[in-house]
Amino acid sequence: MADFLTLSEIVKQARGNLDQGDWDYLVGGSDTESALRRNRAGVDAWVFKPRILRDVSDVKASTTLLGHPLRIPVVMPPIGSIQVFAQAGGAAVARAVQTFGVLQILSSVCDPDFESLAAEVPGPRIYQLYLTGDEAWMDNIIERAIAAGYSGFCLTADTQTYSRRERDIMKRYIPMSGRRAGSGDFIAQARMTWDTVAHIKEKFAIPLIIKGVACKEDARQCVEMGVDVVYVSNHGGRQLDHTRACIDVLPEVVDAVGGRVPVLVDGGFMRGADVVKALCLGADAVGMGRLEALAVAAGGEQTLVTALEILEHEIKTTMALAGAGTLEDLTPDLVTREQPLHPASVLSAFPLIDEGY
Numbered sequence: 001m002a003d004f005l006t007l008s009e010i011v012k013q014a015r016g017n018l019d020q021g022d023w024d025y026l027v028g029g030s031d032t033e034s035a036l037r038r039n040r041a042g043v044d045a046w047v048f049k050p051r052i053l054r055d056v057s058d059v060k061a062s063t064t065l066l067g068h069p070l071r072i073p074v075v076m077p078p079i080g081s082i083q084v085f086a087q088a089g090g091a092a093v094a095r096a097v098q099t100f101g102v103l104q105i106l107s108s109v110c111d112p113d114f115e116s117l118a119a120e121v122p123g124p125r126i127y128q129l130y131l132t133g134d135e136a137w138m139d140n141i142i143e144r145a146i147a148a149g150y151s152g153f154c155l156t157a158d159t160q161t162y163s164r165r166e167r168d169i170m171k172r173y174i175p176m177s178g179r180r181a182g183s184g185d186f187i188a189q190a191r192m193t194w195d196t197v198a199h200i201k202e203k204f205a206i207p208l209i210i211k212g213v214a215c216k217e218d219a220r221q222c223v224e225m226g227v228d229v230v231y232v233s234n235h236g237g238r239q240l241d242h243t244r245a246c247i248d249v250l251p252e253v254v255d256a257v258g259g260r261v262p263v264l265v266d267g268g269f270m271r272g273a274d275v276v277k278a279l280c281l282g283a284d285a286v287g288m289g290r291l292e293a294l295a296v297a298a299g300g301e302q303t304l305v306t307a308l309e310i311l312e313h314e315i316k317t318t319m320a321l322a323g324a325g326t327l328e329d330l331t332p333d334l335v336t337r338e339q340p341l342h343p344a345s346v347l348s349a350f351p352l353i354d355e356g357y
């Protein structure tokens, strides 16, 4: 097992371990990939206005989400076909997050399936569902998820149809989620509406997360309908192309939600400093999808634990240097927007890799 001391080393190892098809499936986006790059450009554009001479001798970065402790304000988002990146699939992530102390949102399109995983590695865990059947089918899955011990249910709303991911198409690479789209299964996903949300809220007590919120209007509607967590996401730039950077959507959503429910965000967050920027802008926790997959691709469960440890170090170091000893100290006045230094790419958070390190 390699002795990783930086996230850059982990990402470099993942690149070495993955063949071109799997690499492109992981790092790619849809169409022109501008939403993908914009996510990263947005994160790069926010810079710190640090405060000095504050006691940061004991930085605290732990929090809770839906009553579950998070050692750092980070969640592992759903990654379809995660078994492509780690032999143990979702189980590798499940064990790593339990060892470290954050939450996993399990994708409905990966191995092992949600019930096998729950038996193998009991939760807490959140289950993310793509609808591939009618309302009775969905109800049955939710009942089974509750019975299997899932403590939250996540509906991904930015995938009402499967996007065109040209890296995959041009190589004839078809991931598990894409296969389902090709078989016509996505019609149920396309029929999903706010009535689906109302139905779930009316029938089930399990906390509901709506993932894929991209504007204040939808955020407000989520809260009005009793949704328990608003999750700002553009699917890592893999669904609708030409969207705003998720970090730039965050302030208006945080304002619309007004502290009534937690706000999650993902899209382009790869480093501890990135997480701290999102927290300054009002996120309660940050999803890091590609980092999760890159870490398990680099070395499975143990490397994801190492990645989370390095991330914790980065988060606490950034907080201390910005003059914030607690998460409450992370406020919007600690950040401002500047012109990014270089064109964004999915790996521009790791510039040393390009320099041959």
Ligand SMILES: Cc1cc2nc3c(=O)[nH]c(=O)nc-3n(C[C@H](O)[C@H](O)[C@H](O)COP(=O)(O)O)c2cc1C
Pocket: 025, 026, 027, 039, 077, 078, 079, 080, 081, 107, 108, 109, 128, 156, 177, 211, 233, 234, 235, 236, 237, 238, 266, 267, 268, 269, 287, 288, 289, 290, 291, 293
């Ligand atoms: C390989 C891959 C597979 C994904 N599969 C799913 C999925 O099954 N369900 C889902 O809601 N989101 C899925 N996503 C989106 C992630 O949950 C998350 O929103 C995204 O990765 C965040 O952007 P980031 O990778 O820049 O952190 C996937 C993302 C990637 C990279």
